[in-house]
Amino acid sequence: MTTIDKTAEVPSARSGDDHVGPLLEVRDLHVEFHTRDGVAKAVNGVNYSVNAGETLAVLGESGSGKSVTAQAVMGILDMPPGRIPQGEIFFRGQDMLKMSYEERRSIRGQKIAMIFQDALSSLNPVLTVGYQLGEMFRVHQGLSKKEARAKAIGLMDQVKIPAAAARVSDYPHQFSGGMRQRIMIAMALALEPDLIIADEPTTALDVTVQAQVMDLLAELQREYNMGLILITHDLGVVADVADKIAVMYAGRIVETSPVHEIYKRPAHPYTKGLLESIPRLDQKGQELFAIKGLPPNLLNVPSGCAFNPRCVMAQDICRTDIPPLRPVTERDGTDLVGRGSACHFWKETIHG
Amino acid sequence: MPDLTKTAPVPDETKAPVADPSAVVKADKARSLWGDAWQDLRRNWYFVISAGLIVILLLITAFPGLFTSASPTTGDLVNHFLGKPELSKIGSPEWFGYDGQGRSVYARVIYGTRASVIVGVAVTLAVTLFGGLIGMLSGYFGGWIDALLSGFTNIFLGLPFLLGAMVVLQAFTDRSIWVVVFALAFLGWTQIARVMRGAVITIKQSDFVQAARALGASTPRILFRHILPNVMAPVIVVATISLGVYISAEATLSYLGLGLASPTVSWGMDISGGSAQIRVAQHILIYPSIMLSITVLAFIMLGEAVRNALDPKTR
Numbered sequence: 330m331t332t333i334d335k336t337a338e339v340p341s342a343r344s345g346d347d348h349v350g351p352l353l354e355v356r357d358l359h360v361e362f363h364t365r366d367g368v369a370k371a372v373n374g375v376n377y378s379v380n381a382g383e384t385l386a387v388l389g390e391s392g393s394g395k396s397v398t399a400q401a402v403m404g405i406l407d408m409p410p411g412r413i414p415q416g417e418i419f420f421r422g423q424d425m426l427k428m429s430y431e432e433r434r435s436i437r438g439q440k441i442a443m444i445f446q447d448a449l450s451s452l453n454p455v456l457t458v459g460y461q462l463g464e465m466f467r468v469h470q471g472l473s474k475k476e477a478r479a480k481a482i483g484l485m486d487q488v489k490i491p492a493a494a495a496r497v498s499d500y501p502h503q504f505s506g507g508m509r510q511r512i513m514i515a516m517a518l519a520l521e522p523d524l525i526i527a528d529e530p531t532t533a534l535d536v537t538v539q540a541q542v543m544d545l546l547a548e549l550q551r552e553y554n555m556g557l558i559l560i561t562h563d564l565g566v567v568a569d570v571a572d573k574i575a576v577m578y579a580g581r582i583v584e585t586s587p588v589h590e591i592y593k594r595p596a597h598p599y600t601k602g603l604l605e606s607i608p609r610l611d612q613k614g615q616e617l618f619a620i621k622g623l624p625p626n627l628l629n630v631p632s633g634c635a636f637n638p639r640c641v642m643a644q645d646i647c648r649t650d651i652p653p654l655r656p657v658t659e660r661d662g663t664d665l666v667g668r669g670s671a672c673h674f675w676k677e678t679i680h681g
Numbered sequence: 682m683p684d685l686t687k688t689a690p691v692p693d694e695t696k697a698p699v700a701d702p703s704a705v706v707k708a709d710k711a712r713s714l715w716g717d718a719w720q721d722l723r724r725n726w727y728f729v730i731s732a733g734l735i736v737i738l739l740l741i742t743a744f745p746g747l748f749t750s751a752s753p754t755t756g757d758l759v760n761h762f763l764g765k766p767e768l769s770k771i772g773s774p775e776w777f778g779y780d781g782q783g784r785s786v787y788a789r790v791i792y793g794t795r796a797s798v799i800v801g802v803a804v805t806l807a808v809t810l811f812g813g814l815i816g817m818l819s820g821y822f823g824g825w826i827d828a829l830l831s832g833f834t835n836i837f838l839g840l841p842f843l844l845g846a847m848v849v850l851q852a853f854t855d856r857s858i859w860v861v862v863f864a865l866a867f868l869g870w871t872q873i874a875r876v877m878r879g880a881v882i883t884i885k886q887s888d889f890v891q892a893a894r895a896l897g898a899s900t901p902r903i904l905f906r907h908i909l910p911n912v913m914a915p916v917i918v919v920a921t922i923s924l925g926v927y928i929s930a931e932a933t934l935s936y937l938g939l940g941l942a943s944p945t946v947s948w949g950m951d952i953s954g955g956s957a958q959i960r961v962a963q964h965i966l967i968y969p970s971i972m973l974s975i976t977v978l979a980f981i982m983l984g985e986a987v988r989n990a991l992d993p994k995t996r
Contacts, residue, residue, distance in 0.1 A: 403895050405891055405894050405895050409824075434897050434899065435897065436897075437894070437895055437896060437897035438895070438896035438897030438898075439897060442895070442896060443892070443895040443896075445888055445891075445892050445895075447888060450887060450888040450889060451888040451889050451891075451892040452889055452892070453889045453893070453907050453910075453911070454889075454911070455910040455911055456906070456907070456910065464893075464896075464898065464902075464906070465896055465897075468896075468897055468898055468899070468902065469897060513892075516892075516896060517896075
């Protein structure tokens with residue numbers, strides 16, 4: 330079946346196993362790195378889930394553990410120095426951390442694929458893009474060189490690279506940044522995976538190309554009814570594409586929310602700070618807000634809430650007790666579906 | 682005014698590349714690492730001369746009979762070595778004179794090429810394959826595999842190259858070309874292993890290796906399809922430069938009487954034999970020496986040229 334035929338199909342018809350529940354579920358995941366200076370706790374108990382056709386945006390600064398979580402899900406963490414001391418990663422109900430190496434390898438690319446941040450360094454400079462696109466089919470489906478090349482041209486057409494047939498034997502450096510990112514997307518899409526993890530797919534691109542690439546990604550996701558985990562630090566990118574948001578700080582999820590509500594009413598001071606630091610046209614001329622201080626050193630995370638040294642609302646309890654991720658409710662106690670905040674003072678933050 | 686006339690036929694100019702897109706693609710294609718290197722090499726005199734010499738040497742190796750009618754092993758004592766070289770008779774058996782047993786020095790130089798070139802090329806191939814594999818495995822896997830293989834490499838690196846080769850050769854009574862190849866390759870692979878290991882360690886940290894892993898490529902595939910093409914440049918450079926070194930090592934061993942033995946013809950043996958008559962018949966010594974120098978020089982020059990072409994920093 331060619332990739333183009335797929336559009337005609339009913340979205341729910343894909344998959345073909347009887348698993349009910351989320352496509353991917355990460356439960357209490359911990360990742361640490363053993364370095365010469367000590368143990369860096371990069372991820373400290375992350376929970377999230379993604380359903381088919383859903384987009385989860387994972388937001389956070391550099392070093393917040395968002396990429397490490399994704400690498401753990403993909404199974405491409407360098408171990409050692411990395412280690413997963415506890416946690417479970419369920420893909421269609423099966424814990425991937427308990428699978429054999431070969432089982433995991435057959436999932437990679439075929440069921441879960443990844444789009445990397447810097448497309449130039451993520452493509453092999455000495456191999457043509459056609460070869461690299463076709464490799465997916467050769468590794469997982471055992472197609473011949475010729476068939477793989479034809480498939481590669483089809484993929485390049487699909488991600489809207491002009492003159493695909495003429496450019497299939499070009500090298501990565503002969504493409505522009507936006508085109509390269511399209512090739513990365515095509516590679517990830519090749520085998521029509523159930524889940525795509527996009528690790529800052531637009532960071533290396535300029536703003537106009539960013540919009541094109543995100544539109545393309547959203548369009549393809551709808552077409553194939555894939556789950557998408559979008560890792561980013563750009564709140565602007567998220568608003569148009571994501572269904573729900575998880576904000577990470579120092580290896581923990583500090584706030585979860587459906588996408589539009591978080592912009593209206595953040596329930597964590599960190600999210601609030603992030604939103605206030607977006608430049609806005611109606612505040613022209615004023616000084617831009619910035620969260621003071623630096624992200625914590627992962628070798629030495631502050632006690633209590635990791636955000637307390639930078640937080641404007643910090644009290645004594647924040648320095649002693651780690652706040653769990655609690656459900657967020659309206660003032661009158663009605664549930665806000667999908668919302669959670671890991672702050673002792675979430676009520677004050679959201680309603681205050 | 683000329684500017685205006687130039688801007689007028691714009692539609693034609695834009696049409697030209699569209700009419701022949703294959704030409705555009707072709708011109709573009711050369712701009713890869715190897716394409717750039719080739720552009721660079723073609724204009725490099727060192728490369729042109731050394732490559733020309735090497736082509737001639739390979740021709741001599743393959744078809745020595747094309748270059749001389751004389752036999753290198755049958756001598757006629759009528760042609761005693763006191764018969765001086767007749768330099769005007771280019772290509773004739775007496776061109777470089779005769780040696781002590783009445784054999785044509787020219788024929789011996791021609792037939793001796795085969796031993797030198799085969800030893801050089803075969804040792805280089807063996808060393809590149811074995812050393813490259815060891816270096817690649819230890820660089821890619823790291824950890825205890827690296828510790829083990831690097832330790833193994835360092836043990837061999839500690840053995841003196843020529844002295845070690847002599848000891849190995851002592852163990853064989855039949856000294857064919859392949860025994861000499863084995864003795865030199867046995868101790869010569871360490872340099873390539875170290876170069877390869879370093880290059881692989883650098884490349885394996887690239888994003889594209891992680892990307893290949895994320896897309897489900899197996900370990901052998903990552904090693905041979907993704908990493909290997911990226912580390913070939915430094916390995917090829919070291920290999921071409923050391924090829925000349927192996928040729929001179931063979932000559933040294935033969936000179937010392939430990940390398941090849943008669944009836945194989947080799948420059949090293951002739952230099953050794955010629956040095957005995959250096960006072961009366963210098964030509965027996967000089968011509969094989971000149972050939973040896975030219976050959977070693979050609980390979981080293983080629984290696985240098987390739988290195989400069991592949992290293993963007995020297996451009």
